[in-house]
Amino acid sequence: QVQVVESGGGLVQAGGSLRLSCAVSGSIFSINAMGWYRQAPGKQRVVVATIARGGITNYADSVKGRFTISRDNAKNTVYLQMNNLKPEDTAVYYCNKNPPSLTWGRGTQVTVSS
Numbered sequence: 001q002v003q004v005v006e007s008g009g010g011l012v013q014a015g016g017s018l019r020l021s022c023a024v025s026g027s028i029f030s031i032n033a034m035g036w037y038r039q040a041p042g043k044q045r046v047v048v049a050t051i052a053r054g055g056i057t058n059y060a061d062s063v064k065g066r067f068t069i070s071r072d073n074a075k076n077t078v079y080l081q082m083n084n085l086k087p088e089d090t091a092v093y094y095c096n097k098n099p100p101s102l103t104w105g106r107g108t109q110v111t112v113s114s
Helices: none
Strands: 004-009 010-013 020-022 033-039 046-052 057-059 067-072 077-081 090-098 108-114
Touching: 004 010, 020 033, 020 090, 020 108, 033 067, 033 077, 046 077, 046 090, 057 067, 077 090
Parallel strands: 010 108
Antiparallel strands: 004 020, 020 077, 033 046, 033 090, 046 057, 067 077, 090 108
């Protein structure tokens, strides 16, 4: 069973940067699309960015120009580079297939202070 483990979160000031990593226990080469999702307190989990096997990316409007998703098929890892972070980016971040079909991991907490 494929599992995911997210890491790289933390506390950062507004304007700062973080790089999240998603380690996948199985091969992601055959997975068509992976995505990063986030869930803020009291809100539903939403998709933030997706990347297809061929490298095509899509982003939520709220993060366009600030976040970059990438994948390393050889390392079975998906990354999310987050720049110019804002307090509204505060959330628990998760990775999964797109659409999500794997068991959700524990996520990684990102807290942006103003």
